Amino acid sequence: MEQLVEEYGPRWEPGPYERGTDGPLVVLAGVDTSPTGMRAAAYAAGLARRQRARLVVVYVVSPTVWSGLAAAAAVDVQQETFAEEIRQLREELACRAEELSVPVRFVVRRGETFPELRQAALDENADLVVVGASEQGGHRLVGSIGNRLVRTATWPVVVVP
Known part of the structure; x- marks a missing residue:
C-alpha cells in the first residue's frame, strides 16, 4: 500500500484524553475535490479548530475497475487527474492550516475508498470521521x-451534505 503523508500548520502534541468525555482529539476527513468533499473538509477543519484537535485529511486514489482494461494512454490521463487533485488539495490545505492555526496531516492512500478510509481512521486513532454525502444517484440503492x-x-461519523 502506497501512502503519502504531509504535515501542515502548527505542530500537534497529544494531550490527555478520555474517549467520550473531552470531545474529539483527532478529526479525520475523507475528501475529494467534489463540492461535498470540499464542504466535508471545511466542516472538519472548523470542528478541529473549535475543539483544538488535530485534523487528518485523507484522499484515496481509487482507480476504476475499467482502468485495468483501458489502454495505457487512458491510464496515464487518469493518473494525471489524480496528481492534479492531490496538488489542489495540498495547496488548499497548506493555506488553510496556517490561516486557521490547525495542525493538519495530509494522507494519500491507494485502493478502494471505503476500506482505505476505515483503515486510515484506525491507523490515525480517529475520534470522529467526516465525509461528504455522495452526489451519485445510484448510491441510494447500493x-x-x-x-x-x-x-x-x-x-x-458525520456526513456533510
Whole structure:
C-alpha cells in the first residue's frame, strides 16, 4: 500500500484524553475535490479548530475497475487527474492550516475508498470521521461511503451534505 503523508500548520502534541468525555482529539476527513468533499473538509477543519484537535485529511486514489482494461494512454490521463487533485488539495490545505492555526496531516492512500478510509481512521486513532454525502444517484440503492462508514464504524461519523 502506497501512502503519502504531509504535515501542515502548527505542530500537534497529544494531550490527555478520555474517549467520550473531552470531545474529539483527532478529526479525520475523507475528501475529494467534489463540492461535498470540499464542504466535508471545511466542516472538519472548523470542528478541529473549535475543539483544538488535530485534523487528518485523507484522499484515496481509487482507480476504476475499467482502468485495468483501458489502454495505457487512458491510464496515464487518469493518473494525471489524480496528481492534479492531490496538488489542489495540498495547496488548499497548506493555506488553510496556517490561516486557521490547525495542525493538519495530509494522507494519500491507494485502493478502494471505503476500506482505505476505515483503515486510515484506525491507523490515525480517529475520534470522529467526516465525509461528504455522495452526489451519485445510484448510491441510494447500493450504499455510499458515508452510509457504509455509519453502519460499520466504531467512531462517530458525520456526513456533510
